Amino acid sequence: xxxxxxxxxxxxxxxxxxxxxxxxxxxxxxxxxxxxxxxxxxxxxxxxxxxxxxxxxxxxxxxxxxxxxxxxxxxxxxxxxxxxxxxxxxxxxxxxxxxxxxxxxxxxxxxxxxxxxxxxxxx
Amino acid sequence: xxxxxxxxxxxxxxxxxxxxxxxxxxxxxxxxxxxxxxxxxxxxxxxxxxxxxxxxxxxxxxxxxxxxxxxxxxxxxxxxxxxxxxxxxxxxxxxxxxxxxxxxxxxxxx
Numbered sequence: 001x002x003x004x005x006x007x008x009x010x011x012x013x014x015x016x017x018x019x020x021x022x023x024x025x026x027x028x029x030x031x032x033x034x035x036x037x038x039x040x041x042x043x044x045x046x047x048x049x050x051x052x053x054x055x056x057x058x059x060x061x062x063x064x065x066x067x068x069x070x071x072x073x074x075x076x077x078x079x080x081x082x083x084x085x086x087x088x089x090x091x092x093x094x095x096x097x098x099x100x101x102x103x104x105x106x107x108x109x110x111x112x113x114x115x116x117x118x119x120x121x122x123x
Numbered sequence: 124x125x126x127x128x129x130x131x132x133x134x135x136x137x138x139x140x141x142x143x144x145x146x147x148x149x150x151x152x153x154x155x156x157x158x159x160x161x162x163x164x165x166x167x168x169x170x171x172x173x174x175x176x177x178x179x180x181x182x183x184x185x186x187x188x189x190x191x192x193x194x195x196x197x198x199x200x201x202x203x204x205x206x207x208x209x210x211x212x213x214x215x216x217x218x219x220x221x222x223x224x225x226x227x228x229x230x231x232x233x
Contacts, residue, residue: 108158116167
């Protein structure tokens with residue numbers, strides 16, 4: 001059974017850097033084809049994809065947020081870390097991590113998702 | 124403004140059928156697989172359909188997916204009150220090199 005859980009601060013101040021950790025079980029990021037993605041959802045709004053990392057350290061970022069995002073993996077700890085710099089109140093959202101498999105040359109689906117963590121950006 | 128266009132809301136009576144559309148372009152739906160997600164109130168999204176029309180294990184056959192050209196459709200038959208949720212389509216956009224989601228559709232079972 002695959003499970004993922006997000007952790008990190010619930011409140012950050014504007015201009016600060018957000019660091020979120022996704023801790024997972026039931027799969028290994030050293031297995032060919034395996035990936036983990038981050039997706040966020042502002043309150044009452046739609047899903048927005050942020051970043052992906054695959055077993056071979058292939059990393060992909062949302063073009064609109066690429067300059068602010070860094071995704072890394074620690075295979076030994078079964079963790080994926082997302083950092084987002086220069087946080088702003090508009091970045092207030094629930095942040096999810098999710099498991100995926102590289103079937104085609106891009107991305108096809110996320111399953112399952114973590115429970116999500118709400119991050120509020122406010123001074 | 125989402126790259127993929129979904130109707131904001133749909134509604135139908137219990138037992139009836141509903142369809143939710145997802146419109147895109149040749150750079151996304153037209154040339155990549157579509158997935159669909161169900162988000163029940165206060166919970167994380169759940170994969171309903173992948174590769175346009177395949178159901179993960181445990182998803183009832185009341186849920187179906189199809190794709191034609193640059194549009195995709197989610198169908199739900201035998202509606203139940205427990206199906207009330209937000210539904211999202213997703214795919215890869217080859218021009219943007221990004222995963223993209225629709226704006227979401229809220230399903231109300233009257």
